[in-house]
Amino acid sequence: MAKKSDPKQTKYLLPESEIPTKWVNIAADLPGEPLPPLSPQTGEPLGPEDLAPLFAMALIEQEVSAEPEIEIPEEVRDAYRLWRPTPLIRARRLEQALDTPAHIYFKYEGVSPAGSHKPNTAVPQAFYNAQQGIKKLATETGAGQWGSSLSFACQMFGLECEVFMVGVSYDQKPYRRAMMETWGATVHRSPSDLTEAGRSQAEHSTGSLGIAISEAVEVAAQSDDTNYALGSVLSHVCLHQTVIGEEAIAQLEMAGEYPDVVIGCVGGGSNFAGIAFPLLRKKLKEGLDTRFVAVEPAACPTLTQGTYAYDFGDTVGMTPMMPMYTLGHDFVPPPVHAGGLRYHGDAPILCALVKEGLIDAKAIPQTEAFESAVQFAKAEGIIPAPEPTHAIRAVIEEAEAAKAEGDERVILFNLCGHGHLDLAAYQAFLSGELEDLEFSEEDMKKALESLPDAPAVA
Amino acid sequence: MAKKSDPKQTKYLLPESEIPTKWVNIAADLPGEPLPPLSPQTGEPLGPEDLAPLFAMALIEQEVSAEPEIEIPEEVRDAYRLWRPTPLIRARRLEQALDTPAHIYFKYEGVSPAGSHKPNTAVPQAFYNAQQGIKKLATETGAGQWGSSLSFACQMFGLECEVFMVGVSYDQKPYRRAMMETWGATVHRSPSDLTEAGRSQAEHSTGSLGIAISEAVEVAAQSDDTNYALGSVLSHVCLHQTVIGEEAIAQLEMAGEYPDVVIGCVGGGSNFAGIAFPLLRKKLKEGLDTRFVAVEPAACPTLTQGTYAYDFGDTVGMTPMMPMYTLGHDFVPPPVHAGGLRYHGDAPILCALVKEGLIDAKAIPQTEAFESAVQFAKAEGIIPAPEPTHAIRAVIEEAEAAKAEGDERVILFNLCGHGHLDLAAYQAFLSGELEDLEFSEEDMKKALESLPDAPAVA
Numbered sequence: 001m002a003k004k005s006d007p008k009q010t011k012y013l014l015p016e017s018e019i020p021t022k023w024v025n026i027a028a029d030l031p032g033e034p035l036p037p038l039s040p041q042t043g044e045p046l047g048p049e050d051l052a053p054l055f056a057m058a059l060i061e062q063e064v065s066a067e068p069e070i071e072i073p074e075e076v077r078d079a080y081r082l083w084r085p086t087p088l089i090r091a092r093r094l095e096q097a098l099d100t101p102a103h104i105y106f107k108y109e110g111v112s113p114a115g116s117h118k119p120n121t122a123v124p125q126a127f128y129n130a131q132q133g134i135k136k137l138a139t140e141t142g143a144g145q146w147g148s149s150l151s152f153a154c155q156m157f158g159l160e161c162e163v164f165m166v167g168v169s170y171d172q173k174p175y176r177r178a179m180m181e182t183w184g185a186t187v188h189r190s191p192s193d194l195t196e197a198g199r200s201q202a203e204h205s206t207g208s209l210g211i212a213i214s215e216a217v218e219v220a221a222q223s224d225d226t227n228y229a230l231g232s233v234l235s236h237v238c239l240h241q242t243v244i245g246e247e248a249i250a251q252l253e254m255a256g257e258y259p260d261v262v263i264g265c266v267g268g269g270s271n272f273a274g275i276a277f278p279l280l281r282k283k284l285k286e287g288l289d290t291r292f293v294a295v296e297p298a299a300c301p302t303l304t305q306g307t308y309a310y311d312f313g314d315t316v317g318m319t320p321m322m323p324m325y326t327l328g329h330d331f332v333p334p335p336v337h338a339g340g341l342r343y344h345g346d347a348p349i350l351c352a353l354v355k356e357g358l359i360d361a362k363a364i365p366q367t368e369a370f371e372s373a374v375q376f377a378k379a380e381g382i383i384p385a386p387e388p389t390h391a392i393r394a395v396i397e398e399a400e401a402a403k404a405e406g407d408e409r410v411i412l413f414n415l416c417g418h419g420h421l422d423l424a425a426y427q428a429f430l431s432g433e434l435e436d437l438e439f440s441e442e443d444m445k446k447a448l449e450s451l452p453d454a455p456a457v458a
Numbered sequence: 459m460a461k462k463s464d465p466k467q468t469k470y471l472l473p474e475s476e477i478p479t480k481w482v483n484i485a486a487d488l489p490g491e492p493l494p495p496l497s498p499q500t501g502e503p504l505g506p507e508d509l510a511p512l513f514a515m516a517l518i519e520q521e522v523s524a525e526p527e528i529e530i531p532e533e534v535r536d537a538y539r540l541w542r543p544t545p546l547i548r549a550r551r552l553e554q555a556l557d558t559p560a561h562i563y564f565k566y567e568g569v570s571p572a573g574s575h576k577p578n579t580a581v582p583q584a585f586y587n588a589q590q591g592i593k594k595l596a597t598e599t600g601a602g603q604w605g606s607s608l609s610f611a612c613q614m615f616g617l618e619c620e621v622f623m624v625g626v627s628y629d630q631k632p633y634r635r636a637m638m639e640t641w642g643a644t645v646h647r648s649p650s651d652l653t654e655a656g657r658s659q660a661e662h663s664t665g666s667l668g669i670a671i672s673e674a675v676e677v678a679a680q681s682d683d684t685n686y687a688l689g690s691v692l693s694h695v696c697l698h699q700t701v702i703g704e705e706a707i708a709q710l711e712m713a714g715e716y717p718d719v720v721i722g723c724v725g726g727g728s729n730f731a732g733i734a735f736p737l738l739r740k741k742l743k744e745g746l747d748t749r750f751v752a753v754e755p756a757a758c759p760t761l762t763q764g765t766y767a768y769d770f771g772d773t774v775g776m777t778p779m780m781p782m783y784t785l786g787h788d789f790v791p792p793p794v795h796a797g798g799l800r801y802h803g804d805a806p807i808l809c810a811l812v813k814e815g816l817i818d819a820k821a822i823p824q825t826e827a828f829e830s831a832v833q834f835a836k837a838e839g840i841i842p843a844p845e846p847t848h849a850i851r852a853v854i855e856e857a858e859a860a861k862a863e864g865d866e867r868v869i870l871f872n873l874c875g876h877g878h879l880d881l882a883a884y885q886a887f888l889s890g891e892l893e894d895l896e897f898s899e900e901d902m903k904k905a906l907e908s909l910p911d912a913p914a915v916a
Contacts, residue, residue, distance in 0.1 A: 006475055010539040013471050017464055081468040082551075082839050093540075093614075111569065113839025115878065155836050156551075175881035181888050182835050182881075377640050378613050381540050381571030420573065420878035423633035423640075430639050 005256075010092060012251040014085035019077050024242040026277040027235060028068035029284055030352055037320035037348075038310060038454055046320050054220050054228040058128040062236040068281075070239065072124070079123045079156050083112045084243065088251035089415075094379040095399070102402035102409045103257060104395060107248050107275055108382070109416045114179075116385065116417030117271045118149035118231055121240035125229045126153035135225040136160035140190065140212030143169055143339035144176025145385075145417065146231030151185035161185040162226075164192065164215040167207030169339075176421060190215050210315030217318065232268025233313060233322075235349045241274025244414060249278055252412070259290060259412035261398055265391040266294040266303065266361075267340040269347030271416035279412075280358060292359040293398075294350070295390045297341045297369070299437040300333035302326065303354055303361035305444065310454035311345055323457045324351040328447025334437030336366050337425035338386035344447070364390045365436040370429040372396045373419075385417035386425045463714075468550060470709040472543035477535050482700040484735040485693060486526035487742055488810060495778035495806075496768060496912055504778050512678050512686040516586040520694040526739075528697065530582070537581045537614050541570045542701065546709035547873075552837040553857070560860035560867045561715060562853060565706050565733055566840070567874045572637075574843065574875030575729045576607035576689055579698035583687045584611035593683040594618035598648065598670030601627055601797035602634025603843075603875065604689030609643035619643040620684075622650065622673040625665030627797075634879060648673050668773030675776065690726025691771060691780075693807045699732025702872060707736055710870070717748060717870035719856055723849040724752040724761065724819075725798040727805030729874035737870075738816060750817040751856075752808070753848045755799045755827070757895040758791035760784065761812055761819035763902065768912035769803055781915045782809040786905025792895030794824050795883035796844035802905070822848045823894040828887040830854045831877075843875035844883045 027034055036045035048060045055063075062070055091104040109117035129137055137159055141147025147163040154161035163185050170177060170189040177187050190212040191198040191205070197214035204211060220228035230237060252258055262279050264272035276292050283290045296303055306325035313319035315329050326345040327333075333342040345351075353359045366389075373389035375396065376382070384392060391413045402409035419426065428434045485492055494503035506518045513521075520528055549562040567575035587595055595617055599605025605621040612619035621643050628635060628647040635645050648670040649656040649663070655672035662669060678686035688695060710716055720737050722730035734750050741748045754761055764783035771777035773787050784803040785791075791800040803809075811817045824847075831847035833854065834840070842850060849871045860867040877884065886892045 006473075008536060008539065009474055011474060013473070015464075015471070016467055016469060078466060081466065113835075113841070152839055174885055178881040178885035178888065179841065182832055182841055182884050184836060374640055377571075378642055381610055383571070383637065383640055418878075420876075421881075423636040423879075426640050427632055427636040430636065 008092070010090055012088040012254045014247060014250055016081050018247070018250060019080050019084050020072060020243045020246040021077070022069040022071055023239045024246060024278045024281055025065055025068055025070055025239055026281060027349060028066055029281055034352070035323040035457055037322050040312060040317055040320055043454055054217065056128040056132045056134065056227060058132070059125060059236050062239055063234060073127060076124045076127050080243070085247045086111050088248055088255070090255065091380050094376060097375065097379045098396065098399050098403065100399040100403040101406065102399040102411055104399060105252065105255065105259070105410070105412045106415045107244055109244065109271070109414065110382065110418035113152050114145065114149040115420065116145050116149065117241060117244060117274060118146050119153060120243055120274065121231065121237045121270065122149040122153035123156065124240050126150070126157045126159055129227050130157040130159055133225070134159065134227045136162060137227055137229045138162045138216040138219040139229045139231070140164045140209060140216045142166050142209050144173055144180070145340060147185070147187070148176060148179045148183070149231065150229055151180040151183040154185065155183045162219060163187045164190040164212040166190055166209055166212050167205060195219060208315065213314045214316055214318055232270040233345070233347045235347070237270045238273035238277065238347050238349055241270045242277050244274035245276060245278030248275060248412060249282065257410050259410045261291040261293060261409065261411050263293045263295060263391050263394050263398070263411065263413040265341060265387045265416065266296045266346060266350070267343050267387060269350035271414055273347060273350055275412070275414040276359065280353070293394055294354065294359050294361045295394045296361065296363050297336050297338055297390055298363040298365040299336045299439050300327070300342055301363040301439055302344065302346050304363045305439070307448055308351065308355055308457060309451055310457060311451055313345065317452070321452050321454050322348045324348045325354065327444045328450055330450040331444055331447035336437055337422065337428070338366065338390065340387045341390065362394055364393045367429070367434055367436050369393045370425070370434060374429070382415065383419045383426070384415055385419045386422050388414065388416050466550070468548055470546040470712045472705060472708055474539050476705070476708060477538050477542050478530060478701045478704040479535070480527040480529055481697045482704060482736045482739055483523055483525055483528055483697055484739060485807060486524055487739055492810070493781040493915060495780050498770060498775055498778055501912055512675065514586040514590045514592065514685060516590070517583060517694050520697055521692060531585060534582045534585050538701070543705045544569050546706055546713070548713065549838055552834060555833065555837045556854065556857050556861065558857040558861040559864065560857040560869055562857060563710065563713065563717070563868070563870045564873045565702055567702065567729070567872065568840065568876035571610050572603065572607040573878065574603050574607065575699060575702060575732060576604050577611060578701055578732065579689065579695045579728065580607040580611035581614065582698050584608070584615045584617055587685050588615040588617055591683070592617065592685045594620060595685055595687045596620045596674040596677040597687045598622045598667060598674045600624050600667050602631055602638070603798060605643070605645070606634060606637045606641070607689065608687055609638040609641040612643065613641045620677060621645045622648040622670040624648055624667055624670050625663060653677060666773065671772045672774055672776055690728040691803070691805045693805070695728045696731035696735065696805055696807055699728045700735050702732035703734060703736030706733060706870060707740065715868050717868045719749040719751060719867065719869050721751045721753060721849050721852050721856070721869065721871040723799060723845045723874065724754045724804060724808070725801050725845060727808040729872055731805060731808055733870070733872035734817065738811070751852055752812065752817055752819045753852045754819065754821050755794050755796055755848060756821040756823040757794045757897050758785070758800055759821040759897055760802065760804050762821045763897070765906055766809065766813055766915060767909055768915060769909055771803065775910070779910050779912050780806045782806045783812065785902045786908055788908040789902055789905035794895055795880065795886070796824065796848065798845040799848065820852055822851045825887070825892055825894050827851045828883065828892060832887070840873065841877045841884070842873055843877045844880050846872065846874050
């Protein structure tokens with residue numbers, strides 16, 4: 001394409017016709033058979049039929065698929081039009097502020113209606129369930145990012161949405177609840193008296209993500225026309241997020257550059273998977289040198305300090321056991337502001353890639369993360385959500401290393417959401433009240449003793 | 459351009475090279491000389507030199523310019539690159555929900571870092587002041603939209619920013635304050651003990667916009683290297699906002715359509731001016747039929763029930779007297795959620811156009827506005843700020859009229875900001891606690907008695 005190049009170009013935009021038509025299934029690139037999830041009751045491998053009471057069959061097929069690419073339904077691409085393709089932005093003013101020779105690009109997922117990458121999977125999950133005749137989706141939400149994304153997606157496909165919101169968030173974050181209700185969802189404070197699980201935990205009045213999951217799963221299991229939806233960790237969720245990296249590849253081509261390093265934050269793993277997997281496939285196919293860095297909070301260092309083993313996905317041991325890096329399902333992460341990164345495990349597919357040495361991991365304390373986020377906001381305007389502040393710290397460290405080495409390094413990261421509903425965290429940082437919460441090795445060791453009885457995976 | 463048309467296209471995007479190079483000065487299209495502002499002390503017409511203690515000379519020249527177009531400095535266009543051109547979006551899902559033959563387009567200004575159209579003028583105001591060697595801008599803010607935009611803009615050009623925030627907002631909206639501080643501003647609760655004006659009003663502990671203006675003006679007047687900045691009402695502010703309408707014209711061309719009606723909400727008038735003035739010039743030049751509708755809250759109906767007269771811009775009578783529709787500067791609008799629309803007057807340039815019959819005005823009660831905003835959010839995803847909910851109500855009424863008349867009407871409106879920091883208003887609406895606050899004709903009549911002694915303008 002002969003095109004007049006613009007030396008100050010900041011945003012690389014694709015037309016809607018370039019919304020990806022296929023998701024990238026990285027499972028196809030991994031050697032050998034993937035380790036199956038195991039039944040929490042029997043310890044036996046689970047088949048697709050075991051998941052059918054909770055998930056739409058199309059999603060279960062994606063969860064176990066070995067196909068390298070999976071077609072995106074036209075209805076999902078039409079819904080993506082509301083905010084996709086998202087911009088790829090060159091952080092020229094941050095580069096200047098850092099006086100670095102590095103070129104810093106970021107994919108900005110904060111332009112979605114819910115303000116994060118989560119609708120990328122909420123939309124197809126709602127679509128496939130609606131297509132199968134399901135009338136309602138039940139889910140849990142902590143800080144509210146996932147609950148609001150699913151509320152929005154259900155509204156688009158005429159599904160009801162029932163959200164169990166962790167009690168303490170329900171009380172402290174009424175605005176996230178208002179967002180969900182604006183999109184038509186019903187939001188319950190968890191523990192509620194609507195479920196067995198909720199009633200049995202009535203004494204834990206502040207609630208927990210574990211209890212909220214149990215409530216949503218119970219509601220979904222009880223009714224034939226209600227299913228359950230999860231916002232991260234599972235392979236089909238990571239799959240849906242790959243639209244991020246696919247668009248980024250096309251946009252980097254417009255910019256005439258290719259990243260030396262790809263950076264993202266990791267909680268359950270899906271936003272990182274979204275930007276990284278398409279570029280990882282390209283690296284494997286074309287023998288590129290690209291490095292991949294998954295960044296987690298120092299207070300919840302699953303990939304850097306966890307054990308690779310079968311563990312439950314939830315804290316109460318109701319979900320299937322999955323092979324992953326884990327701090328132990330009993331481990332309660334300190335209340336860091338990046339609520340989306342407080343998870344004892346990580347997506348099994350991502351863990352397998354870390355295990356294979358294809359992805360590096362790094363842990364960052366939250367005060368350093370917020371310091372970098374403020375520097376970013378002053379240069380680029382956008383105020384990041386607490387989760388990607390961790391990625392931004394790692395980006396700035398890369399850019400500083402590039403400067404020290406006089407290296408015109410190309411850095412790509414995923415700015416997975418804005419912080420408009422998380423300004424309390426900035427307030428705490430700016431007033432000097434933000435603390436680095438200690439990771440307790442003691443607690444991890446105790447939690448790891450509770451690992452379920454399952455085959456070793458090393 | 460031979461281009462494959464996309465029958466489902468939702469977003470019309472322009473490249474950065476299409477960021478406008480000139481602002482549209484509608485003053486050049488009005489017949490006769492504009493009425494001058496008058497001194498609050500002497501009642502005599504004010505010249506540019508009278509405004510020099512508060513404003514940069516380049517801005518004063520724009521305020522009184524009769525040139526039809528004013529060039530946008532390259533540094534301002536470079537700063538605009540962070541979020542401009544903003545998308546023009548076709549609200550196809552809202553059209554479907556309304557089952558209307560109307561085509562509804564909106565310009566979405568919520569993509570700016572501060573989340574509204576305000577940075578369009580904050581950026582050039584900061585630029586011209588920095589260019590003149592000014593070191594600091596002082597301003598007031600109510601709900602925080604303007605204060606956050608100016609904080610961001612000052613950061614971009616290395617200026618300090620001092621914001622006097624109305625006391626009750628300072629207490630109730632800590633998150634807007636966190637936003638301003640993240641961008642490096644100093645925020646004071648007003649009334650403060652930093653100024654004579656503040657100390658004299660110490661008994662009004664909740665503050666008011668009038669007091670905050672007085673504090674900011676005092677700070678700016680006291681120091682040679684500090685100036686004052688205003689976020690609406692003045693002609694140079696309306697001028698800067700015309701990038702919205704200029705981009706819209708180019709984007710409508712991409713869509714192959716031209717609006718029959720252009721709609722925006724009006725508080726001080728600048729977001730409406732921004733979308734309307736370029737299309738109004740086109741109408742006047744080309745003899746088009748386009749209608750223009752300015753929408754205000756029924757609780758503060760300046761254009762529909764006010765008197766056209768000289769009045770002070772502030773409540774305490776310190777600013778110049780301006781010719782405008784006014785409810786009287788003593789009028790205290792009820793505390794509707796659209797804080798940005800609570801103003802006793804309107805931009806003189808806009809009022810002159812309403813007076814000429816070139817722009818229609820309409821008043822909408824806030825419960826109807828929020829009802830329509832929820833309908834919009836369910837269809838389009840975006841949750842609007844409280845101010846443009848009023849425009850959305852008027853848009854839906856137009857679309858319903860189009861349906862009744864079987865008319866394929868093209869509607870364009872300005873969605874001037876998102877509501878992420880205003881979800882309390884949605885919470886109030888959804889819980890049935892939002893009320894339509896009465897406009898008091900009694901209070902207006904009393905306030906109009908306080909109109910300053912000045913020449914009649916009818």
